[in-house]
Amino acid sequence: MATKTLDYRRNRGVAAKNSPKILIIDDEPGMAGGLKLVLEDYGYSLEIASTGNEGLRIFNEGNFDLVLTDLLLPDIDGLEVLRQVKEASPLTEVIVITAYGSIEKAILATKAGAYYFIEKPFDIQHLQVLVDKALGHRSLKAESESLRRRLSCCAEYANMIGASKSMQNIYEMIESVAKSDASILIVGESGTGKELIANAIHYNSHRARQPFVKVNCAALPKELMESELFGHRKGAFTGAIRDKNGLIGSADGGSLLLDEIGEMPVDLQPKLLRVLQEKVYYQLGSDRAQQVNFRLITSTNRDPQKAIEAGQLREDLFYRTNTITIKVPPLRERSEDIQLLADHFLRRYAEKYNKPVRWISRSAYSRMFAYTWPGNVRELEHTIERAILLCHGRQIESEDLHFDMHSNGADSSFVAPSNMTLDEIEREVILQTLRRTGGNKRAAAAILGIYRPRLYNLMRKHNITDPLADEEMN
DSSP states (O other), X not given: OHHHHHHHHHTTTOOOTTOOEEEEEOSOHHHHHHHHHHHHTTTOEEEEESSHHHHHHXXXXXXXXXXXXXXXXXXXXXXXXXXXXXXXXXXXXXXXXXXXXXXXXXXXXXXXXXXXXXXXXXXXXXXXXXXXXXXHHHHHHHHHHHHHHHHHHHHEETTEEOOSHHHHHHHHHHHHHTTSOOOEEEEOOTTSOXXXXXXXXXXXXXXXXXXXXXXXXXXXXXXHHHHHHHEEOTTSSTTOOSOEEOHHHXXXXXXXXXXXXXXXXXXXXXXXXXXXXXXXXXXXXXXXXXXXXXXXXXXXXXXXXXXXXTTSSOHHHHHHHOSEEXXXXXXXXXXXXXXXXXXXXXXXXXXXTTOOOOEEOHHHHHHHHHSOOTTHHHHHHHHHHHHHHHOOSSEEOGGGOOOSSSSOOOOOOOOOOTTOOHHHHHHHHHHHHHHHTTTOHHHHHHHHTSOHHHHHHHHHHTTOSOHHHHHHHO
């Protein structure tokens, strides 16, 4: 802050192009004019109004960093000016000037959002210090708001929600690989958002304007899969009454997503491998090779190595499809994203069903943090949607949450060994909770039913610094 003040004072009497803008509202011309002269001498840009309404008009026409307003004005009082300024521009700071005898109102002004109040008569140097501090506070708020917006942008990427480190890594990987034609394998449990990642890759690639064909290998009957993928000629088999272009042909120029690649029949996998190697394919009933050019994206909810060992996935196809592998963590391993996701689904479904639900209670968050979410993000979405429909007020309560599984998913099996002291038990409970939440202190505090400052105090008390590192050593 001192640096900024010195910069302003180097050019006394001349308001720099980007110097802070201050509005003075006071019905005493001598007071207003004197303040203007003094503050302009420090390089600020000043404007004056003699009534509250005039001041609000000037304020709404400009972009002011600070308002100095008298509490007693001839039309509306300074409290109303303060309210309207804060409503229009929450970042703008307000200093209220009050005469003797109106201290109670000044205190009300501070509670309503005024940065400070100063009583007449006042020392001009004291006011200058307050102005500097108020402008510094305004600058910090602006920087915090900017950071919040940047974090918000990072938390939402291509319809995916998540600010955790693992999700940030996925966003960065998508940015890195999307522009290439490298084959991508996406590995993750059901409900983690693998298709959203595939969408992000395609629509951030140079193929974005071309077709994006999606095939769920687990949903196609095995006897029809070859025909669906490669197409067929009329008469190729019983029931083939007309020519049909397959899904591979439809993806020409664009991208092809083979969801649950491990469900593809093993005898069909060599044909797909040939397409990837030679860029040609044959329709059923035809001996004419057809050229094709697409970007392959595959996904699976299985461990690929286990699928290879079980004979369900050919090793040569696996290595051909996983030039880049993106591993999507389950929701239980990124519990710091639960609140972001829950809030996102709250807004979506409250609007969809025209329900007045606006908030989620702390107890409801605690239940969500304690649950292990076997169905991952998809289950959380369905849970919030149901809660919106069942909720009778403006806030989702714990009892509005109905999970897909009968168990609440929390690990409540901790049994204290007989040789543990109370302090040792407390330390172990905190450690286990932090490990369950991946070190997320907000989630751990919610599960434990305490506020984060209390959790920090307990961690210091028990010398807990890195519970995940402690777990690895044990």
